[in-house]
Amino acid sequence: MxxxxxxxxxxxxxxxxxxxxxxxxxxxxxxxxxxxxxxxxxxxxxxxxxxxxxxxxxxxxxxxxxxxxxxxxxxxxxxxxxxxxxxxxxxxxxxxxxLEKPLEVAYLGPEGTFTQQAAKKHFGQWVITKPMPAIDEVFREVEAGAVQYGVVPIENSTEGVVNHTLDTFMSSNLKICGEVELRIHHHLMAGPNTRLDKITRVYSHQQSLAQCRKWLDAHMPLAERIAVSSNAEAAKRVKGEWSSAAIAGEMASELYDLEIIETKIEDSPDNSTRFLIIGTQNVGLSGGDKTSLVVSMRNEPGALYHLLKSFNDFGIDMTRLESRPSLSGNWTYVFFIDFVGHISDPTVIEAMEVLKKTAVDVKVLGSYPKGVL
The missing domain is CATH 1.20.59.10 (Chorismate mutase)
Structure with missing residues (x-):
């Protein structure tokens, strides 16, 4: 050559x-x-x-x-x-x-949501995806053995944590088996006969409406903003309506045959959502792992200090800390923690032993590979 x-x-x-x-x-x-x-x-x-x-x-x-x-x-x-x-x-x-065994994965539906897109990104196009109407339904589908895995949103870079997912973990025995991060691009879409200057209603999930607030204020200040259960549901509604538009992802526009009027209208150009893969298995070491915990602490002075000290003393990198009301009583809280490392690492084992001496309860949600893609 x-x-x-x-x-x-x-x-x-x-x-x-x-x-x-x-x-x-x-x-x-x-x-x-x-x-x-x-x-x-x-x-x-x-x-x-x-x-x-x-x-x-x-x-x-x-x-x-x-x-x-x-x-x-x-x-x-x-x-x-x-x-x-x-x-x-x-x-x-x-x-x-x-060829070995097709995977079946439940996700927060309906078809065309970012959660389905995240499932395809993590498992590939050959996975069989099953839409569920709510996050707790995704958990139940996996717990019942109807599917091998589920995909649920956990946090958005601009709107923060998804509380429903955190709360469901408190009453579930499922394990976190993986994570996937998806860059979120919101597009304004409508039927082929709808003009931008004639739109009076905009449908989308409440988080998507919030993530596009500045663009809507600048370009469609008079349009009514209507929150629905998902972006895909918004696209589905618009398909049969006049003078309305939806904010959703590209997959939804293809699925419901809508025309994208404006692309990438999200206020933050690096808007991303993190999703968790849930299943029944414990995951072995990959060499680049994270662990998630739920920790209940006594309601006493210095509780948070002792919690953080357990990680600091052993040089463990804590990447996320969230508090949620406990299901066991009023004005008591639990902490959701992500850190770098696997639960079987010797240093992590030592840190967990120290933490258990001051905590009321430590529940390991799972050790899993950090998202590669």
Whole structure:
């Protein structure tokens, strides 16, 4: 092949393109063969697991997938970016896993929500997604064994924590198995016959309306803002109405056949939402892990100090601390904590032993790989 730094003489462009196309065809043939070999290997892995444990074989290992994606990014020579390369492998892994056993995942619906988009980003396009009407219904679906995993929102970079998710964890025995962060882009959409200057109502979830407040104040100050259960529900309503618009994601516009009138109307350009993957399994070490806890402290002076001291003394990086009213009594609170590390790390084990001496209760919600994509 001609080096890309070697100048191509006039009149030789077609000959050079022909050589490049032949090379691309050769590489495509090699890639198809290698992907097929990988798929065959995945099927053999499934056979080994079924032979060892026919009744309860586990096909999806969050820590293993996180390791593979991290290695792909570390080994990537370019010119594709690390995340682009990892997303390609994410889909290959998703297709291979579907050959072993297709995953079923519940999410906060209806179809077209950002939560469904997060599920697809984390598990790949080959996952079977099941919409649920409420966060606690997602938990119940996983607890009942109707699906293997669930996806629920936990916090937004501008609007803060999703309290319903935190509260549901207090009464659930499910484990956090992973996390995924999604960049949130809000678009204004409507039916094909609706004009921007004729819109009198804007539907969206209350958080999305809040995240687009400045844009709405500047461009549609007289339009009524109506909060609904989800952005997808907003898009669904608009499909059958005149003089109304919805704020939702691109997936919703495609699903409900709406025209995007204005793109990226969110007030914060780095608006992101973090989602949690919930399941029944404990997740092993991946090498880049986080742990989430619920801690109940005695209602006494210095309680928060002793809580924080347990982490500081052992050099553990606490990444999030939220307080919520306890379900056990008035004016008592529990603390939701995220920190870097796995519950099986020796240092973490020591810190937890110290914490348990001052806390009323320590509940481990799960150790899981930090989001790779």
């Amino acid at each position: 001609t080096d890309n730094k070697t100048p191509i003489l006039p009149g030789n462009e077609e000959a050079e393109l022909k050589k490049l196309r032949i090379e691309i065809d050769r590489l495509d043939t090699e890639m198809v063969a290698l992907i097929s070999q990988r798929a065959e290997c995945a099927m053999r892995v499934a056979a080994v697991k079924l032979q060892a444990d026919p009744g309860s074989a586990v096909f999806y290992r969050p820590e293993r997938e996180a390791q593979v994606l991290s290695q792909v990014m570390e080994r990537n020579p370019g010119p594709l970016g690390n995340e682009d390369m990892a997303r390609l492998f994410r889909e290959i892994m998703s297709a291979c896993l579907a």
